[in-house]
Amino acid sequence: MREHLLHLLFPHVCLLCRKLLLPGEEHCCSACRAQFDPFGSPQAAEELLRSTIVSHFGESFPFERGWCRYQFHRKSPLQQVLHSMKYEGLFTLGKSFGRQLGEWMVSEGGVDDIECIVPVPLHPLKKIERSYNQSEKIAEGIAQSLRKPLRRELLARKRYTVSQTGLSAQERKKNIEGAFQVAKGVAGRHLLLVDDVITTGATLAAAASALRQAGVKKISLAAVALAIKE
Ligand SMILES: [Zn+2]
Structure with a gap:
């Protein structure tokens, strides 16, 4: 906690090693x-994203492209940083991760067809609990790099779900099924769905399924990190 407070007071210090930033x-x-x-x-x-989803659910769900920047290992420096982003209100960090991910996507190509960026939403009560949605900050950064509109209003949580942490792949799938609601006017579009870390893909699969039922034509996925089985 002390170092995060330090970082808020002195933002020019590295969050992990506390050296001055260049x-x-x-x-x-x-x-x-x-x-x-x-x-x-x-x-x-x-x-790896496609095989992660298959290994957890026995089948993939259709998506156009999937971008993840980092391999997520437990107890790694990245986990420490993402934890600060999620629970300690370092929301500018989410935008920074999003911008970098977006720049990488643009430089590698294949993003022209995407029409808008949609973050995986939090339930309004959870948003109050955490004060902000980290996926939304990442999506903001990506939208800036891709120069495409951010459309957070297209997807909402209609049901409060318990945290996915500690649940098995099947429990995660059941926990999240039917939790999303889609706004009108998305039919025929190509959306980029954004999350912070993909563990089994259950959340994205449920969100993608709601979007497909609403007539979305193509769904691509982006996350800062993909969990690696260890
Ligand atoms: Zn450092």
């Missing part, structure tokens, strides 16, 4: 960022 560095110094374990290519991330 110009151009945001939140974490390059040495700490180097420990984050990025995917070598979008294709490698997409392949």
Whole structure:
């Protein structure tokens, strides 16, 4: 807690090692960022995402493209940083991760067809609990890099769900099924659905299923990190 307070008071200090940041560095110094374990290519991330979903649910759900920037390991520096983003109100960090992910997507290509960016929503009560939705901040950053509109109003949570942490893949799927509501006017579009970390893909699968039922034509996925089985 002390270091996060320090970071809020002195934002030019690395969140992890507390060294002074150099110009151009945001939140974490390059040495700490180097420990984050990025995917070598979008294709490698997409392949692992598809096989993660299949390994948990026995089948994939149709999506166009899937982008994840980092491999998420338990107890890693990345987990520490993402935890601060989610629970300690470091919302500018989410936007920064989103911007970087977006720049990577643009430089690797294949994003032209995407029409708008939609964050995975939190239930309004959970949003009050946490004060903000971290996926929305990441989506804001991506929208900025891709120069595409952010459309947070297209998807809402109609049901309060318990945290997915500690649940098995099947329990996660059951917990989240039918939790989303889609606004009118999405039929025929190509949306980019954004989450912070993908563990089994249950949340994205449920959100994607609601969007498809509402007539969305294509769904692509983006997350800062994809959990690696250890
Ligand atoms: Zn550092």
